[in-house]
Amino acid sequence: MGLADDIKFIITRRKGKFLGLDRKKMLILQLLFALAISAMLYFLEGLNNLYISGLGNFVIYAWYIPLATFIIVAFANAYNISDGLDGLSAGLLLICLIAFLALTSRELDLTLALIGGMFIIIVASSLLQILSKKIFKKKILPVSPLHMYFKYIGWEESKIVSRFWLAGGMFAILGLWISLLSR
Numbered sequence: 001m002g003l004a005d006d007i008k009f010i011i012t013r014r015k016g017k018f019l020g021l022d023r024k025k026m027l028i029l030q031l032l033f034a035l036a037i038s039a040m041l042y043f044l045e046g047l048n049n050l051y052i053s054g055l056g057n058f059v060i061y062a063w064y065i066p067l068a069t070f071i072i073v074a075f076a077n078a079y080n081i082s083d084g085l086d087g088l089s090a091g092l093l094l095i096c097l098i099a100f101l102a103l104t105s106r107e108l109d110l111t112l113a114l115i116g117g118m119f120i121i122i123v124a125s126s127l128l129q130i131l132s133k134k135i136f137k138k139k140i141l142p143v144s145p146l147h148m149y150f151k152y153i154g155w156e157e158s159k160i161v162s163r164f165w166l167a168g169g170m171f172a173i174l175g176l177w178i179s180l181l182s183r
Contacts (some may be wrong), residue, residue, distance in 0.1 A: 034069040118171055122145045
């Protein structure tokens with residue numbers, strides 16, 4: 001989808017405007033792909049449970065499909081939104097992947113949210129900005145997502161990226177710690 005979006009972006013440049021796939025079409029495609037992946041995990045691999053550290057394992061049967069679809073689309077968009085500064089999204093992803101590598105024998109649902117905390121904060125800043133503009137007709141921040149706000153107030157890209165990596169590392173350690181405590 002990213003390739004198709006980039007190709008359309010390049011081909012349709014006109015009068016200074018850059019047009020990729022529109023948001024609704026992109027979201028529909030993401031939902032369809034995520035739904036297909038979730039259904040394959042459910043029907044072919046037999047995944048149908050949700051493990052929450054400290055609470056235990058819950059068999060959620062076919063509810064696994066919409067939950068997995070939501071998680072896939074949410075994190076794909078969180079990653080995409082964080083891709084505004086050189087190295088930010090790639091560095092945060094690497095931190096998360098290293099933490100997930102340490103948890104390969106453990107269940108990840110709650111842990112996914114903690115380890116990916118910076119992605120959640122970034123996407124939440126965009127969501128809050130959109131909701132604020134629609135409901136109150138006023139922006140919360142001059143620009144969003146959050147990392148672009150720091151650039152707006154004068155921080156250098158390298159400073160923003162390193163601080164976000166540091167915070168991402170802290171979220172990863174917190175997620176690992178909570179997961180390992182529940183053993």
